[in-house]
Amino acid sequence: xxxxxxxxxxxxxxAAPPAASAVKVAEGEELRSVALPGLTLAxxxxxxxxxxxPPALFVHGLGGSSxxxxxxxxxxxxxxxGEAVDLxxxxxxxxxxxxxxxVTGHARAVIRFLDAEERGPVHLFGNSLGGxxxxxVAAVRPDLVRTxxxxxxxxxxxxxxxxAVPTGLLxxxxxxxxxxxxxxxxxxxxxxxxVMALCYGDPARVSEAGFREAVAEMERRMELPYFWDAMAxxxxxxxxxxxLGGQQGxxxxxxxxxxxxxxxxxxxxxxxxxxxxxxxxxxxxxARLLTLPDAGHVAMMEYPxxxxxxxxxxxDECGGS
Numbered sequence: 221x222x223x224x225x226x227x228x229x230x231x232x233x234x235a236a237p238p239a240a241s242a243v244k245v246a247e248g249e250e251l252r253s254v255a256l257p258g259l260t261l262a263x264x265x266x267x268x269x270x271x272x273x274p275p276a277l278f279v280h281g282l283g284g285s286s287x288x289x290x291x292x293x294x295x296x297x298x299x300x301x302g303e304a305v306d307l308x309x310x311x312x313x314x315x316x317x318x319x320x321x322x323v324t325g326h327a328r329a330v331i332r333f334l335d336a337e338e339r340g341p342v343h344l345f346g347n348s349l350g351g352x353x354x355x356x357v358a359a360v361r362p363d364l365v366r367t368x369x370x371x372x373x374x375x376x377x378x379x380x381x382x383x384a385v386p387t388g389l390l391x392x393x394x395x396x397x398x399x400x401x402x403x404x405x406x407x408x409x410x411x412x413x414x415v416m417a418l419c420y421g422d423p424a425r426v427s428e429a430g431f432r433e434a435v436a437e438m439e440r441r442m443e444l445p446y447f448w449d450a451m452a453x454x455x456x457x458x459x460x461x462x463x464l465g466g467q468q469g470x471x472x473x474x475x476x477x478x479x480x481x482x483x484x485x486x487x488x489x490x491x492x493x494x495x496x497x498x499x500x501x502x503x504x505x506x507a508r509l510l511t512l513p514d515a516g517h518v519a520m521m522e523y524p525x526x527x528x529x530x531x532x533x534x535x536d537e538c539g540g541s
Contacts, residue, residue, distance in 0.1 A: 243312055243440065244433050246290045251312065256332050261305055262286065262312035263333075266293045268301040274366060274541050275339040276300035279330060281348025281374070281518070282454055283415070285311030287437065288347065292520045295528035299535060300343055305333060307350070309450030321453035323349070323461040323470075327356040331364065340364035343531075344479075347371040347520060348492065349458055352470055359473035367538060368504075369482040369531055372492040372517050375470050375500060376462040408438040421488035421516035474503040481507045482534045484527055486515030508534060 245251050245264070254261045264286035276296065278289040286304035293302045306313040307326050316325065330353060334340045344365045346354030351373025358365040412435045416423040426434070441447050461470055481504040485497035494511070501509040510530045512519050520527045535541070 244287060244290075244437060248294065249290065251286075253312070254333060254336070256329075256336055258317040259308050259329055259332075260314055261308070261329065261333055263306070264289070264304040266297055266302050269298045273299065273301045274343060276302045276343040276345065277330070277334065277339070278302065278304035279326075279344070279346040279350030279354050280304070280307065280310065281350050281372075282458065283310070283451055284347070284350075284518075285437070287311070288518060288521060289345070291524040292345075292527055295524055296531065299532065303339075305330065307353070307454075309446060309454070315446045315450060319453070321450060322457035323352050323356055324468075325457065326353045326454070327360070330354075330357050331361055334361075334364050341366045343367045343369070343535075345369045345371070345520075346373060347518060348374050349454060351375070352458065352461060355470060355474055355477065358479050359476045362478045365477075365479045366541070367482070367531075367534055368477060368479045369484070369527075369534070370500075371484040371519050371527065372486060372489050373483075373500065374458050374461075374492060375474065375496065375503075377493055377496060408435045408442065411442070412438045418490055419517045420522055421486055421512075421514050422522075425522055471503055474500070475505065477504055477506075479506070480534060480538050482510065482530050483507055484510045484512065484515075484519050484530060486517060486519050486522075487511065487513035488515060489517045491517045508537075 243251065248266055250265050252263055252265070254263055278286065278293065280286060280288045286306050289304040293304065296302060308314070308316040308329050309321060316329065326349070334342065341364050344354045344358060344367070346352070346369075348371075351370040352375060354368060354370060355373060355375070358368050412431065413423070416426060416434070420426065464470070467473075483497065483500050483504070485492070485494055487494050497509055497511055501507045508530070510526065512523055512526060515522050
């Protein structure tokens with residue numbers, strides 16, 4: 221039994237997570253809170269088109285939230301019963317009681333949720349940090365994962381892109397606090413444009429309504445007292461995961477994944493290098509690769525139709541379930 225598993229724990233479900241009224245909930249979505257020992261997770265769901273569809277779980281990246289999957293989830297509701305989780309300290313999920321923001325800590329939260337809800341095995345999706353988390357979940361608990369879809373997963377790189385260095389620097393002690401002080405006067409619009417310039421292949425693809433929603437979410441996040449701590453500790457968790465060797469190394473765990481895997485990489489990704497696509501395709505034993513030359517770091521937000529189609533083809537290969 222994996223150390224990340226906590227068997228026999230049942231979830232306690234509340235009507236809504238803290239501050240849910242300030243969070244965007246798209247038409248057809250629901251947001252609820254799941255309380256587990258030591259942590260509370262906000263979960264965004266979209267009802268499937270019919271009963272009996274297999275479950276899916278979507279895991280966001282560093283600084284993101286379950287909203288990052290709101291463009292993709294409707295495109296798959298005829299195929300899966302989808303839920304997206306806010307990792308501890310992000311979105312509407314409060315910080316974990318133990319302050320553990322490592323990749324293993326986030327993976328443990330996902331596993332505990334799936335065990336408590338008894339939803340596994342699921343079609344598991346992950347982006348960036350969420351891709352590293354999903355890889356670890358699939359490696360240590362293959363019984364919980366039907367298929368694995370990774371969008372720009374944060375797997376270790378020997379030569380990190382220069383554009384990714386500032387994000388990595390958040391892992392250093394004191395840097396997040398320093399950056400918070402230096403950017404105190406930045407408006408939510410300025411912060412949002414900076415994030416979009418970093419994460420999107422072409423920020424012009426974002427509609428005006430989408431931009432305004434992102435600004436409102438940025439304003440909400442900046443009011444959270446733990447925002448920078450969650451960012452810094454999770455960034456440190458990624459850096460620490462990059463340095464792990466042996467059986468805990470992410471590339472070694474990728475090799476252990478049994479689930480059919482769909483990889484998605486963007487040619488304009490400034491955070492995860494496009495050149496890692498073929499290494500990842502070789503590492504996962506049952507992998508398919510979709511490369512999107514014009515996409516950035518969040519292809520499921522930029523090109524949700526292409527990502528949805530890739531998943532449909534994956535499911536077709538696996539017999540439709």
